[in-house]
Amino acid sequence: MQTANKVSQQQLTGATGQQITCLRFSGDISSASKDAIVGTYQSLDKASHKHILLDFKGVEYLNSSGIALVIQVLMEASKSGQTIAICGLTPHFTKVFTMVGITKYATLYPDEAAAVAAL
Amino acid sequence: MTVTSGSKVEVRLPSRLGFEKVAMSTAASMAKLMGFSEDRIEDLKTAIAEACINAMEHGNQMNASIPVSVVLSMNPNELEVKVMDNGSGMETPPPAPDIDRKMTGEEETRGMGMFLIQALVDEAEWVSATGTEEQSFVRLVIRMKQGE
Numbered sequence: 001m002q003t004a005n006k007v008s009q010q011q012l013t014g015a016t017g018q019q020i021t022c023l024r025f026s027g028d029i030s031s032a033s034k035d036a037i038v039g040t041y042q043s044l045d046k047a048s049h050k051h052i053l054l055d056f057k058g059v060e061y062l063n064s065s066g067i068a069l070v071i072q073v074l075m076e077a078s079k080s081g082q083t084i085a086i087c088g089l090t091p092h093f094t095k096v097f098t099m100v101g102i103t104k105y106a107t108l109y110p111d112e113a114a115a116v117a118a119l
Numbered sequence: 120m121t122v123t124s125g126s127k128v129e130v131r132l133p134s135r136l137g138f139e140k141v142a143m144s145t146a147a148s149m150a151k152l153m154g155f156s157e158d159r160i161e162d163l164k165t166a167i168a169e170a171c172i173n174a175m176e177h178g179n180q181m182n183a184s185i186p187v188s189v190v191l192s193m194n195p196n197e198l199e200v201k202v203m204d205n206g207s208g209m210e211t212p213p214p215a216p217d218i219d220r221k222m223t224g225e226e227e228t229r230g231m232g233m234f235l236i237q238a239l240v241d242e243a244e245w246v247s248a249t250g251t252e253e254q255s256f257v258r259l260v261i262r263m264k265q266g267e
Contacts, residue, residue, distance in 0.1 A: 031136065061140065063168050064235055068228040075222050092161035099238055100231055101218025 006058075007036045012112070014051065014119040020085075021049045022112065026058030029066030037069040038076075046080040053115050054106075057088030067100060074105045087115045126193040131186040132171060134179040134204075139171035142189045142202070149191050150198055156267050162239040163198070163261050169232035170202040170257045178204025178255060188254070196263040197241075201256045208247025208255030212237060 012020040077084045087109040109115035130145050132138040143164040150160045179185040188203040212233045220226035237243045242260035
């Protein structure tokens with residue numbers, strides 16, 4: 001019943017020239033997504049990936065266990081001095097992420113273009 | 120299709136993660152028939168998903184042979200959803216998640232389901248199996264608002 005989730009990685013250049021590592025997720029983000037979310041993040045070298053954009057545009061299903069994995073990434077990134085931005089959430093999940101307080105630790109952008117322009 | 124108050128649908132799900140989507144889509148279809156707005160339907164879907172996952176994990180201990188029953192009732196101007204499991208129930212919902220405590224590791228990163236349920240529907244009630252109820256359940260209600 002759970003759709004496999006996929007993640008792809010792309011290097012983007014921000015408006016002021018800094019490198020942004022974009023992790024694009026698709027499918028389901030749930031308790032079964034630890035490897036895709038946390039594992040992919042942990043595979044990045046912390047010194048050379050200072051700005052990370054998590055793109056949820058392709059995500060079809062997201063629940064609180066999946067949101068907990070995003071918080072785990074925020075925790076580790078905070079300790080490592082990395083900045084995390086988030087884009088591609090539906091209006092509903094923008095509201096949910098705001099409700100649980102994620103906006104205190106990551107800026108939400110409507111889409112990749114808005115994120116790249118601001119970062 | 121004519122929608123009449125009193126219509127009721129029951130869905131029985133195996134306690135296997137992913138099957139909560141069946142309840143989500145059923146609830147979404149019923150809420151749409153009643154004329155709820157898209158954003159309220161999204162709220163309801165998330166609340167029902169969280170309620171079903173809690174019932175599977177905590178109520179039925181992920182035993183796939185024990186079903187989670189979801190009863191959806193169309194009442195005048197409201198949709199009521201009961202999600203039932205075989206657990207002993209929840210006395211009081213946990214406190215709202217504290218993102219600062221989660222970030223410092225003082226609080227588990229998980230444990231936001233009940234908070235989301237309460238935040239996304241108009242009424243949420245947890246009833247334990249003790250007493251007159253055979254099964255523990257959570258009861259969720261969304262009500263029609265002006266303009267819907």
